[in-house]
Amino acid sequence: MAALTDRVLRALERFNAAHPWDHNAHYHRWILRRLPRRLDRALDVGCGSGDLARLLATRATAVRAVDADPAIVARARELTAPAAPVVFAVEDALADTGHDGAYTAVTCLATLHHLPPNEALTRFRERLAPGGTLVVLGLSRPDTPADHLLGLLSVPLNAATGWLKNRGRPAPRPVAMTAATRDAEESLAEIALLARRILPGARIRRRLFWRYTLVWRKPHTA
Template sequence: MTSLLPSLLTALDRFNTAHPWDHNAHFHPWILRQLPRRFGSALDVGSGSGDLVRLLAARAATVHGIDPDPAIIARARELTPSAKAAGVTFTVADAPTGIPGGSYDVITCVAVLHHLPLADALAAFRDHL
């Protein structure tokens, strides 16, 4: 039985490489179903490498992603080469205090709300909607 373990782990590794799964990305289709087909602007708080930002960009005139991690924001910019032309921007910023000025039609925050001071975050999101 133990001789099967290395083969099984190798097979699982190959499967995961071919079909990566991300807990956060799992919710992206559900979020998109809750939104109108077109809207003006969106803010994605805790945008990470920008997966949801790029999906929102297909529906919005402008999308802004913020994340406190400079390395992941750099990665998001790399993965979104035509970002400026598509109305997409990424900024290193903390929520709720670092939300860029202005208002948004949509604010998303997948798997980040529990990391923020809840009352302050909800008040800041309300002020920017």
């Protein structure tokens, strides 16, 4: 049985490598629906090659997109029209940049598990203007039966989605450049516990494709 399971997993890995797709981009439209139709200033933390930042720029007066990887920030600049209201910066997500209280939206995709979560959530809260919205798409360590069940369900759906997005054909070229990845250390329960203390009222949900979402709106009054 173990040998059969290993063969199945290897076959799925080969299929997924031939039909790749971006799990984070899958949630971009969902993220936009959590935000107002018009924004003042937006901050995208861990921007990667800038796909979400460019979408935010269709709604925001100005977007600041930051990533710690100089190569991927350079790629984001190459892919962005000069007239787009986006500034890409090589920056530590936790750095004190003097922008506290400046943003009506802060987004963070597949980056929180690379950071000290307590410090990161606190920094995101500080950078939001009153009434602003934080949206996190994150990865957590599978810990409960529900986590493992949703992960198993995601395996065939992942393959089917890759096949559909590639129209049944192997991808002709590698997917867009992405930053280095690492496994999440915190479980969803641990993230939720932190959020209840730092971001009272935050809405956290498990999602397909090994992701969770966190949405929080900063009160207008302290």
